[in-house]
Amino acid sequence: MIRTTTRLALACFATMPAAALAQTAPTATTYIHAGRVIAVPGQAPRGATTIMVEAGRITGLRDGYVPAPEGVKTIDLKGRTVLPGLIDSHTHLSSDRAGNEGIAAWGTDSLPLNAYETYWNGMKTLRAGFTTVRNLGDSDGKVLALKDAIKRGYLTGPRIIDAGESISTTGGHMDSRVGMADDVHPHIGTENLCDGVDDCRRAVRRQVGRGADVIKFATTGGVNSGTGLATRMFEDEAKALVDTAHAYGRKVAVHAHGAEGIRLAVAAGADSIEHGTMIDADIVKLMKDRKTFYVPTLSTVNGYLERLAANPNAYPPLIKAQIDWRIGVTGKSLQIAYPAGVRIAYGTDAGVSKHGRNADEFELLVKYGMPPAEAIKAATVNAAELLGVDKETGTIEAGKAADIIAVDGDPLADVKVLKAVKFVMARGEVIVAP
Numbered sequence: 001m002i003r004t005t006t007r008l009a010l011a012c013f014a015t016m017p018a019a020a021l022a023q024t025a026p027t028a029t030t031y032i033h034a035g036r037v038i039a040v041p042g043q044a045p046r047g048a049t050t051i052m053v054e055a056g057r058i059t060g061l062r063d064g065y066v067p068a069p070e071g072v073k074t075i076d077l078k079g080r081t082v083l084p085g086l087i088d089s090h091t092h093l094s095s096d097r098a099g100n101e102g103i104a105a106w107g108t109d110s111l112p113l114n115a116y117e118t119y120w121n122g123m124k125t126l127r128a129g130f131t132t133v134r135n136l137g138d139s140d141g142k143v144l145a146l147k148d149a150i151k152r153g154y155l156t157g158p159r160i161i162d163a164g165e166s167i168s169t170t171g172g173h174m175d176s177r178v179g180m181a182d183d184v185h186p187h188i189g190t191e192n193l194c195d196g197v198d199d200c201r202r203a204v205r206r207q208v209g210r211g212a213d214v215i216k217f218a219t220t221g222g223v224n225s226g227t228g229l230a231t232r233m234f235e236d237e238a239k240a241l242v243d244t245a246h247a248y249g250r251k252v253a254v255h256a257h258g259a260e261g262i263r264l265a266v267a268a269g270a271d272s273i274e275h276g277t278m279i280d281a282d283i284v285k286l287m288k289d290r291k292t293f294y295v296p297t298l299s300t301v302n303g304y305l306e307r308l309a310a311n312p313n314a315y316p317p318l319i320k321a322q323i324d325w326r327i328g329v330t331g332k333s334l335q336i337a338y339p340a341g342v343r344i345a346y347g348t349d350a351g352v353s354k355h356g357r358n359a360d361e362f363e364l365l366v367k368y369g370m371p372p373a374e375a376i377k378a379a380t381v382n383a384a385e386l387l388g389v390d391k392e393t394g395t396i397e398a399g400k401a402a403d404i405i406a407v408d409g410d411p412l413a414d415v416k417v418l419k420a421v422k423f424v425m426a427r428g429e430v431i432v433a434p
Contacts, residue, residue, distance in 0.1 A: 050066040085424070090134075090295050126434055131405070132403065167200070182201035204250075219265045299361045365378065
């Protein structure tokens with residue numbers, strides 16, 4: 001990204017309204033009267049239920065509508081279906097733009113302004129019912145700063161699991177100099193690039209030192225960078241990245257499109273494959289053996305189609321050709337992986353698709369073969385396990401954070417109702433009132 005690394009990423013938050021800065025974890029007790037509860041996705045729903053919340057956590061579930069004691073707030077969701085807060089395992093909160101528009105923004109928007117955009121994208125995501133996200137790439141530390149600001153209670157936002165800056169080889173998908181004129185290269189950071197085993201270990205340690213919760217790297221080129229499907233990394237480099245990340249207690253997400261790059265990442269021990277556009281039967285067997293998650297990110301095609309409909313020249317020609325290919329093969333890997341038993345975790349690549357419309361992925365998962373119940377499980381139970389937050393969220397159970405949403409209708413019959421969330425509670429704080 002064309003910016004000098006600075007400590008300004010958090011500066012924009014200093015001018016947030018006092019009401020926003022004063023947000024703290026709720027302490028009051030609340031009773032939620034829910035008409036129907038998908039408490040543990042994958043299991044049978046409950047009928048009329050009272051969910052008791054105190055100090056931001058779920059303290060119990062009881063059958064029927066239990067009258068609240070005097071002074072205890074009651075939230076009426078009797079006519080709605082209640083679910084755990086949703087999880088998006090693949091986002092890029094720092095931008096909602098791509099193609100030529102995104103390139104232009106790198107040179108025109110200030111870092112503090114982009115930090116405001118990052119916060120705004122997080123709030124759009126939260127209001128859409130996604131109370132947890134895994135952010136997989138941001139070069140300037142804006143998401144790392146936002147994550148910490150939310151944890152401290154300075155701001156409201158989704159729970160964030162952040163990768164810091166994504167790693168790749170020189171000339172690979174995460175090399176922001178690709179496609180740029182030589183005279184701007186000195187202004188683009190390269191500490192996320194690695195060549196050779198020792199350098200790849202250094203790159204992981206650098207992101208861990210910055211505060212990354214997870215490590216992301218690319219074994220192949222990318223659609224948006226115009227670097228193609230070919231594998232851009234050697235086996236010893238991928239193994240060094242994974243082993244170093246695991247040594248520091250970090251899981252690993254790997255961007256991979258082509259089959260050889262996917263196979264390389266799974267064999268190296270990756271915890272999840274992102275995109276996985278060319279999965280085949282042999283890769284499926286390996287992923288099942290290694291218990292590797294697959295994050296399909298089908299929603300990218302929505303972003304591509306919408307931008308191209310608005311402007312046929314939204315992308316440079318080389319990237320446009322790759323986008324056309326990506327649109328044509330969308331869903332094919334899911335149709336191979338899901339029936340074979342590969343574990344699916346929900347992720348959208350929001351930033352390529354639009355923030356706040358993260359639920360569009362449900363419709364695509366179902367279109368390409370997942371039953372609605374399994375798509376919902378992918379966005380709750382499975383995603384929570386992948387992100388390592390399953391003891392905190394992903395189900396509505398006593399002891400877990402009060403991450404709770406509600407919709408009209410039955411999402412087990414029609415996942416499209418998840419596009420219109422009517423109630424959102426995040427860690428006990430009501431974000432969208434019924």
